[in-house]
Amino acid sequence: MSVKLTASALAIAAVAATSAAARDQVQVAGSSTVLPYASIVAEAFGENTDFPTPVVESGGSSAGLKRFCQGVGTEHTDVANASRKIREKEIKACAENGVTEIIEVRIGYDGIVFASQKDGPAYTAFTQSDIFNALAPKVMVDGELVDNPHTKWSDFNADLPAEDILAFIPGTKHGTREVFEEKVVAAGCEATGAMAAMIAGGMSEDDAEDACLEVMADGRAVDIDGDYTETLASIDANANGIGVFGLAFYENNTDKLKVATMAGVAPSTESIATGEYPVSRPLFFYVKKAHIGVIPGLKEYAQFFISDELAGPDGPLAQYGLVSDPALAETQVNVEAEGAMMN
Amino acid sequence: MSDATIDPVTQPAPKRSSLHQTDARTRKRNAAEKRFKAYGICAIAVGIFFLVVLAVSIIRSGLPAFTQTVVSVEFTMTQDQFDAAEGELFKTKAYSAFFNNALVETLKEKGLEVESDAKAFERILGKTGGTLREFYRANPDELGKEVDFELSASSRVDGYMNGRLTRDNMEDSRFLEAADLDIVDAMITAGIIKETFNWNFITGADSGVDNPGGAGIGASVVGSFFMMLVVLCLSLPIGVAASIYLEEFAPQNKFTDLIEVNISNLAAVPSIVFGILGLAVFIQFMHLPQSAPLVGGLVLTLMTLPTIIISTRASLKAVPPSIRDAALGLGASRMQAVFHHVLPLAMPGILTGTIIGLAQALGETAPLLLIGMVGFVARGYPEGFISGFTDPNSAMPAQIYTWAARADVGFYEKAWGGIIILLIFLLTMNILAVILRRRFERRW
Numbered sequence: 001m002s003v004k005l006t007a008s009a010l011a012i013a014a015v016a017a018t019s020a021a022a023r024d025q026v027q028v029a030g031s032s033t034v035l036p037y038a039s040i041v042a043e044a045f046g047e048n049t050d051f052p053t054p055v056v057e058s059g060g061s062s063a064g065l066k067r068f069c070q071g072v073g074t075e076h077t078d079v080a081n082a083s084r085k086i087r088e089k090e091i092k093a094c095a096e097n098g099v100t101e102i103i104e105v106r107i108g109y110d111g112i113v114f115a116s117q118k119d120g121p122a123y124t125a126f127t128q129s130d131i132f133n134a135l136a137p138k139v140m141v142d143g144e145l146v147d148n149p150h151t152k153w154s155d156f157n158a159d160l161p162a163e164d165i166l167a168f169i170p171g172t173k174h175g176t177r178e179v180f181e182e183k184v185v186a187a188g189c190e191a192t193g194a195m196a197a198m199i200a201g202g203m204s205e206d207d208a209e210d211a212c213l214e215v216m217a218d219g220r221a222v223d224i225d226g227d228y229t230e231t232l233a234s235i236d237a238n239a240n241g242i243g244v245f246g247l248a249f250y251e252n253n254t255d256k257l258k259v260a261t262m263a264g265v266a267p268s269t270e271s272i273a274t275g276e277y278p279v280s281r282p283l284f285f286y287v288k289k290a291h292i293g294v295i296p297g298l299k300e301y302a303q304f305f306i307s308d309e310l311a312g313p314d315g316p317l318a319q320y321g322l323v324s325d326p327a328l329a330e331t332q333v334n335v336e337a338e339g340a341m342m343n
Numbered sequence: 344m345s346d347a348t349i350d351p352v353t354q355p356a357p358k359r360s361s362l363h364q365t366d367a368r369t370r371k372r373n374a375a376e377k378r379f380k381a382y383g384i385c386a387i388a389v390g391i392f393f394l395v396v397l398a399v400s401i402i403r404s405g406l407p408a409f410t411q412t413v414v415s416v417e418f419t420m421t422q423d424q425f426d427a428a429e430g431e432l433f434k435t436k437a438y439s440a441f442f443n444n445a446l447v448e449t450l451k452e453k454g455l456e457v458e459s460d461a462k463a464f465e466r467i468l469g470k471t472g473g474t475l476r477e478f479y480r481a482n483p484d485e486l487g488k489e490v491d492f493e494l495s496a497s498s499r500v501d502g503y504m505n506g507r508l509t510r511d512n513m514e515d516s517r518f519l520e521a522a523d524l525d526i527v528d529a530m531i532t533a534g535i536i537k538e539t540f541n542w543n544f545i546t547g548a549d550s551g552v553d554n555p556g557g558a559g560i561g562a563s564v565v566g567s568f569f570m571m572l573v574v575l576c577l578s579l580p581i582g583v584a585a586s587i588y589l590e591e592f593a594p595q596n597k598f599t600d601l602i603e604v605n606i607s608n609l610a611a612v613p614s615i616v617f618g619i620l621g622l623a624v625f626i627q628f629m630h631l632p633q634s635a636p637l638v639g640g641l642v643l644t645l646m647t648l649p650t651i652i653i654s655t656r657a658s659l660k661a662v663p664p665s666i667r668d669a670a671l672g673l674g675a676s677r678m679q680a681v682f683h684h685v686l687p688l689a690m691p692g693i694l695t696g697t698i699i700g701l702a703q704a705l706g707e708t709a710p711l712l713l714i715g716m717v718g719f720v721a722r723g724y725p726e727g728f729i730s731g732f733t734d735p736n737s738a739m740p741a742q743i744y745t746w747a748a749r750a751d752v753g754f755y756e757k758a759w760g761g762i763i764i765l766l767i768f769l770l771t772m773n774i775l776a777v778i779l780r781r782r783f784e785r786r787w
Contacts, residue, residue, distance in 0.1 A: 025722075027735075029715070035718070036552040036749070039551045039552050040553050042551065043473070043719075044435060044551070047472070053722055055634050055715065055719065055722075055735045057634075057715050057717065058718055058748075075630045077633075226748070252752075254514045254516060255512050307432055309431075316553060
C-alpha cells in the first residue's frame with residue numbers, strides 16, 4: 001500500500017512540477033508532405049547541435065496552421081508546416097489570438113505525380129484535360145457543356161486504356177488538394193473550353209472559376225484523408241485506379257508504382273526545378289516570431305533547415321526528393337533578419 | 344358423461360419402444376446435437392485459422408526488422424579530422440565523408456577492384472555520421488586510435504540482403520543503382536557487409552525518414568511504460584475507491600443510479616473523444632507539456648477508469664454476503680468488514696480487471712494522436728524519473744502508426760517488428776492476469 005501511495009504522490013508531484021517548467025524543445029505540426037523533410041532536419045538538428053531534437057507532428061496543412069494560430073505561449077506549437085501558402089483568413093485568425101508576427105519560410109518545391117499499379121493498365125500519359133474530362137461534373141462534348149457522360153478513360157481520349165475511371169485524390173484538409181484543383185482540374189477546365197462555355201452560359205467569372213474546381217462525388221474520385229501510404233494501399237487493391245502522390249513518395253516506391261507524364265513531361269526533380277513539369281507547388285513552414293528567444297533553438301532550427309548544406313541541391317532533403325529552391329539565399333537572409341510577413 | 348361414449352379401442356395404443364432401439368425423435372435430437380457440435384468445431388477451426396494466418400503474416404513481415412545489415416570497418420579518426428568536422432554546420436555529413444574514405448581504403452587494401460565513387464558509397468551506407476559523432480564526442484581518447492565500427496547499411500542494401508529487393512525488381516534511382524549491387528556483392532564476399540541481430544531496434548529511438556536503419560522502438564517502450572505507470576497509479580486507487588463506495592456504502596437512490604448509468608456509458612465512449620478532451624483540458628487549459636507521457640497517461644486513465652470500476656464492482660459483488668454478515672455479526676465495523684474480508688477476497692478479480700484495462704490502454708493510439716505523441720519524436724531515453732513523465736516521447740502503438748505511414752519500405756518492416764514487440768507485452772500482461780486469477784481465485 002505504501003508503495004502505491006509513494007507512486008501516486010510522485011505522479012502528483014510530477015504534475016505540479018511541470019505546469020510551471022518551460023518547454024525546451026521546438027514543437028512542430030502540420031503538412032504530412034513536409035513531415036518527411038522536417039523529420040530529416042529534426043534528426044540532423046538533434047545530432048549536430050546541442051539542442052534537443054524537435055518534435056514533429058503531422059495532420060495536414062490546415063490542421064497545423066489552425067493549431068499554430070491558437071495563441072502565443074509554450075502550450076502552442078512554434079512552427080507550422082504547410083504544403084501551401086497561408087491564407088488571408090488564417091492570418092486573420094492568427095492575429096485574433098495574438099499571433100501577429102509570422103515568419104514565412106519557403107523550403108523548396110514538391111512535384112505532384114499521377115501514378116498507378118506497376119503492372120496495371122497503361123496509364124502512361126495524361127494531360128490536365130484528361131483529368132478534367134474524367135472527374136469534372138460538367139464537361140465539353142462536341143462543343144456543348146453537358147453532364148459528364150464518360151465512364152471509361154477511352155471515352156474521351158482513345159490513347160488511354162478502356163478502364164473504368166477511378167482516381168484517388170488527396171482529401172480537402174491536405175494542401176496537395178489545392179494544387180491538384182488549381183494546376184490540374186482548373187487548367188483542364190480552361191483548356192477544354194468548359195470555363196469559357198460556363199461564362200458564356202451566364203455564370204460570373206468567379207463562379208465559373210469555382211465551378212471549375214469541382215470533382216464528381218459519385219465514387220469515381222475518392223478522397224484520401226490519410227497520407228500517401230493510404231493512397232498506395234488503395235492503388236494496390238484497385239488495378240484500374242490512378243493515385244495522386246508526391247514525387248518523393250513515388251520515387252521511394254518505384255517497385256510498386258509507375259508514373260504518368262503530365263502534358264508530355266515526365267516528373268523529376270530536374271523538370272520540376274526548371275518549371276517544365278506543370279504540377280508542382282512550393283513547401284513552407286511558418287515560425288511564430290514571439291517564440292524566438294523563448295523556446296531554445298527555434299531560430300537555429302529554422303536557419304539549419306534552410307542552410308545550403310540541408311536544403312541545397314546536394315543536401316539530404318534534395319536527396320530525399322525535395323526540389324531545391326533557387327531563391328534559397330533570399331530566404332536565408334530573411335530568416336536571419338527575422339522578417340515577419342506583412343499583414 | 345359424454346366422455347364415456349368414446350371407444351377406447353379407436354385411440355392409438357401408446358407406443359412401446361425399447362431403449363435399445365432409437366426411435367425417430369431420439370435420432371432427430373441426437374442428429375441436432377451432433378450438428379451443433381460440428382458447428383462449434385467449425386467456429387473454433389475458423390477462429391484458429393484466422394489466428395494462424397494473422398500470426399504467420401505478422402511474424403513473416405516483422406522478422407526482418409530484427410536483423411540489420413551492417414558494414415564493419417576499422418576506422419581511425421585523427422584529431423585534425425575531428426576538428427574539421429566539428430567546424431562545419433552539417434557536422435555529421437563530414438563524419439560520414441571521412442568514414443566513406445576509410446571504407447574505400449579498406450576495400451583497396453583487400454584488393455577489391457571497385458569504382459571508388461563517393462556517391463555510390465553514400466547510397467550503400469546508411470546514415471553513419473550521427474553514430475560516429477556521438478561516439479567520438481563521448482570518447483575523445485579514441486581519436487587517433489583504430490576502432491572497429493559496425494554501422495548500418497542503407498535500407499535498399501538491407502532489402503537486397505533479406506530478399507525484398509532483387510536485381511530483377513530494382514530500378515536505377517537516386518537511392519540505389521544496379522552497379523552499386525556489384526560493389527555490395529564484393530563487400531559481402533570480403534566479409535565487410537554482414538547481417539547481425541538488430542539490438543538498436545529494441546533499444547533505440549525513432550529516426551528521420553531517410554534513415555530506417557537507425558530506427559528503434561526502445562524509447563517509445565519507455566514512453567509506454569511511464570504512461571502505464573500514470574494509468575496504474577491514478578486509475579487503480581480512484582477506480583477501487585469509487586467502486587467500494589458505490590458497492591458497499593452508497594445509498595440506493597436516483598443519484599447513484601445516474602452515476603452507475605454514466606459509468607457504463609463512459610466505458611463505451613470512443614477513445615478519440617478522450618484525446619480531444621485531453622488536448623483541451625490538460626494541454627490548453629492546464630498547460631501541461633505537449634507530447635508528454637504524463638498527459639498520455641492522464642488521458643488513458645480516463646479511458647481505463649470505467650473498465651476498472653466495472654470489473655471491481657463485479658468482483659466485489661461476487662464475494663458472498665455471508666462473509667460480510669459474519670464479519671458484521673462478530674462486531675466488525677462496515678469498513679473493517681470491507682477492508683479485512685471483502686476486499687482481499689475480491690483482489691484477484693480487481694487485479695485481473697486492472698491488468699486487462701492496462702493492456703487495453705497500452706494498445707491505444709487514437710487519443711495519443713491529438714496530444715502530440717504521434718509523429719516524429721526522436722528523443723532518446725529520459726534523463727531522470729520525473730523527466731520520463733514530462734519529456735516528449737512516443738508510445739509503442741503511436742510509433743508503429745508513425746512508421747507505417749512512411750514511404751520507405753524499411754519502415755514498413757519496422758512497423759511489423761514493432762507489432763511483434765507490442766504483442767509480446769500484451770501477451771505477457773494477459774498471461775499474468777490469467778495466472779493471478781488461477782492462483783488466488785476462490786470459489787464458493
